[in-house]
Amino acid sequence: MKRAQSRALPYLLLGPSLVFLAVIFLLPLVQTIALSFSEGGVASLGNYRRMVSDLNFGLALRNTFLLVLVVVPIQLALALGLSVMIEKIGRGRDLVLWVWTIPLGVSDLAAGLVWLAILQDRGYLNSALYGLGLVDGPTAWLTYETPGTLFLGVVLAEIWRATAIVLVILVAGLQLIPKEYREAAEVFGARPWTIFRRITLPLLKPSIQTALILRTVLAFEVFAVVYAIGGTNFPVLVGEAYTWQNANQNTGVAAAYAMLIVVISLAATAIYLRVLRVPAEQQP
Amino acid sequence: MAEITIDGIAKSFGATRALEQIDLSVADGEFVALLGPSGCGKTTLLRIIAGLESATSGRIVIGGRDLTEVPTRRRGLAMVFQNYAVFPHMTVYENVGFGLRMQGADEARVKAQVGKAAELLHITPYLDRYPAKLSGGQRQRVAVARALAVEPPVLLMDEPLYNLDALLRLEMRAELKAVLREAKTTTIYVTHDQTEAMGLADRIAVMHGGRIEQIDRPTAVYERPATTFVGGFVGSPPMNFLPVSVANARLELAGSSLPAPRASGDLLMGIRAEDLMPVAAGEGLPFDIAVVEPLGAHDLVTGRSGATLLRVAAPAGSGHKPGTRIGLRPDPKRLVWMDPASGRALPAQ
Numbered sequence: 159m160k161r162a163q164s165r166a167l168p169y170l171l172l173g174p175s176l177v178f179l180a181v182i183f184l185l186p187l188v189q190t191i192a193l194s195f196s197e198g199g200v201a202s203l204g205n206y207r208r209m210v211s212d213l214n215f216g217l218a219l220r221n222t223f224l225l226v227l228v229v230v231p232i233q234l235a236l237a238l239g240l241s242v243m244i245e246k247i248g249r250g251r252d253l254v255l256w257v258w259t260i261p262l263g264v265s266d267l268a269a270g271l272v273w274l275a276i277l278q279d280r281g282y283l284n285s286a287l288y289g290l291g292l293v294d295g296p297t298a299w300l301t302y303e304t305p306g307t308l309f310l311g312v313v314l315a316e317i318w319r320a321t322a323i324v325l326v327i328l329v330a331g332l333q334l335i336p337k338e339y340r341e342a343a344e345v346f347g348a349r350p351w352t353i354f355r356r357i358t359l360p361l362l363k364p365s366i367q368t369a370l371i372l373r374t375v376l377a378f379e380v381f382a383v384v385y386a387i388g389g390t391n392f393p394v395l396v397g398e399a400y401t402w403q404n405a406n407q408n409t410g411v412a413a414a415y416a417m418l419i420v421v422i423s424l425a426a427t428a429i430y431l432r433v434l435r436v437p438a439e440q441q442p
Numbered sequence: 443m444a445e446i447t448i449d450g451i452a453k454s455f456g457a458t459r460a461l462e463q464i465d466l467s468v469a470d471g472e473f474v475a476l477l478g479p480s481g482c483g484k485t486t487l488l489r490i491i492a493g494l495e496s497a498t499s500g501r502i503v504i505g506g507r508d509l510t511e512v513p514t515r516r517r518g519l520a521m522v523f524q525n526y527a528v529f530p531h532m533t534v535y536e537n538v539g540f541g542l543r544m545q546g547a548d549e550a551r552v553k554a555q556v557g558k559a560a561e562l563l564h565i566t567p568y569l570d571r572y573p574a575k576l577s578g579g580q581r582q583r584v585a586v587a588r589a590l591a592v593e594p595p596v597l598l599m600d601e602p603l604y605n606l607d608a609l610l611r612l613e614m615r616a617e618l619k620a621v622l623r624e625a626k627t628t629t630i631y632v633t634h635d636q637t638e639a640m641g642l643a644d645r646i647a648v649m650h651g652g653r654i655e656q657i658d659r660p661t662a663v664y665e666r667p668a669t670t671f672v673g674g675f676v677g678s679p680p681m682n683f684l685p686v687s688v689a690n691a692r693l694e695l696a697g698s699s700l701p702a703p704r705a706s707g708d709l710l711m712g713i714r715a716e717d718l719m720p721v722a723a724g725e726g727l728p729f730d731i732a733v734v735e736p737l738g739a740h741d742l743v744t745g746r747s748g749a750t751l752l753r754v755a756a757p758a759g760s761g762h763k764p765g766t767r768i769g770l771r772p773d774p775k776r777l778v779w780m781d782p783a784s785g786r787a788l789p790a791q
Contacts, residue, residue, distance in 0.1 A: 336525065338523045338525055339527055339529060341494050341514075341521075341527070342523060342527040342529075343529075343544075344494070344514045344515050345492055345494070345514055345515070345517075345521045345598075346515075346541035346544050346588070346592065347515045347516075347518075347541060347545055348515060348540075348544050349515060352544070360531040361530070361531060437572075438574070439571075439572040439574050439575055440530060440531045440572050440574065441530060441574055442530040442574070
């Protein structure tokens, strides 16, 4: 009796969170899948056909991937550099980390608006450039006619806003690596860069994996910052889902977009899990 | 040649003095143990020699080269860490060959040196494995092999046997001694374990409170401790210290008269447990037995002579009973004299 009870206990304790997950996560997911594959209550691929044939689809797909491929590597490199720098700080380390992570506390829409204030026609950037005599007056950087600078603006805002989450994960990961590994490498003649490449980086792999999965999945879901800075001049996947749901009142196509994002995110996660895997025998 | 000169090394962490003016010379090929309780500064001194910590003042000279300002990686040393620090993401082969690769050795030399070091430490069968698949003792061997593979002029070891269980520690100790003797490397070995220091070292530097209390051969440190701290820390059980007073440069003790190093006043008489011979009650020093611990090789008898706690190593099976009184006769040739105020040894007469 007692044994049966103790065997059931873990499942009983897991129960509430499982129910929670089912109601909040699984049920909507199943509903979204069903929505995306039905038209007027009949099973069909019509929503996907409409999504793919839409003028903005290719553009949104391209822009989203371009953003992820540019932003995420820069964020990883920046966060790696910053985390190694933070390690070296003695006093005031927590303060520096705290300041660097402030953008995490800013909502992405607010972050987008901040950068809009800087980059728009009569924004701070143009005022500064005008003051330096580099522009003649208000210059537009964020229109569909200036896709290069618009893209750059979005990239800047995304890097400012979301690098800190990578940084926090890497700083925590670095603290888990015993300093003796680096000291041993140093004693045996390794230069700082060699130590970073041959010791720190491989041992940091699990944290890098976590950070990349989190950041990439969120980067594929980029929306508010893009919307605030570029409006519809820079279509992205989530933005299209939003447009189909609200402007076009077509929940089916919006659901198809949502499913596409889910599939892309899952694929990215699978790739990271595979590529950055640490075999069991190589774990400390 | 790699003799080490530590010249007036001092280290402060903020207001705390970790090391006070350490002077120490280690001859080429010599094995010196830094022995002391935790917090005595022995590891800090080792890390300063390695360059992993910087000294507040003083110089480190190795093989005639002043290394004080030379970064760790260019000091050409090897080190074995307390927790081994064997890289988990590299095979045993790559671990052992790491130092050679950093020196830019070609593949043939790496292979030859790794093979030699692995042979010496009996880890050849594990060269393709990752450290996670090895036991603590095997990881320890990898760490030592990694250090010896570069044929370093100086080897630094920081409590390398600390994480091993007692039996393995004994085994590795004997093996280390043989291996290091063969390698002829100048070695500085940090430990808090006095049997380890006694068994391995050519000379022991006993450290306490950031100072070297005594540096000498193991038997000399054991038999003629320079301070009461050394007498108490080295040896198990610790040395007995009996307060006595002398007059006319002689000590009247237990019916015999011994020459004392001072004309008069109070002294501490230090004597090892095995140098107190149990005799019949009424003879020698009166000794009230409190506890008898049969340790196999001998019986450790603890009790009091007057107010002083004494430990005596009596022959095994001598049948002493707690609560009884016997006599103790100190071996007059094995006495050390200490100044009770300074705790320092006085030269014997």
